[in-house]
Amino acid sequence: MWIIVLFDLPTDTKQARKQYTKFRGFLLDDGYTMMQYSVYMRHSSSDENAKVHVKRVKQKLPPDGEVRIVKITDKQFGKIEVFYGKKRRPIEPPP
Template sequence: MWVLVFFDLPTETRMDRKRATRFRKDLLDDGFTMFQFSIYMRFCASRENADVHTKRIKRALPNQGKVGVMQITDKQFGMIELFHGQKEIQKETPNQQLELF
């Protein structure tokens, strides 16, 4: 499973920027990586693990702005076509994540 987080947070005031930075840092601390400027993604080994990370995101939500969370399968994620301008680019292969039991 992949968890994608989309957000549009206000950055007009210094406090707004601080909240947006804190939210982004919380995502990075939880293992998310930047896909685009306001889209972060994380691979999860199972739906249950994806639900755990979704709950963490809900706890870190700022008071203002819009945040969306989407869970997709690895197969769906693999069908993404990436373009830079009009030219297709090779997508980065995600790092292998080992899970210890």
């Protein structure tokens, strides 16, 4: 099971940038890696384990902005197509 966190947070004030940095730091500390800007992913061994991590994200939501959480299976994750320019590259290997 993969958890993907997508977020769009304001960075127009010093306080907003602090909230952004704090949320991003939480994700990194909780085992997420950056998939691309404002998109972080984490592998979980089961749906039950994924629910624990989703609950942690919900507890750390910043006061402003938008956060979305998507859970997908290993099989679905393996079907992601990644392109850099027009060249296709393989996806990240699972842990």
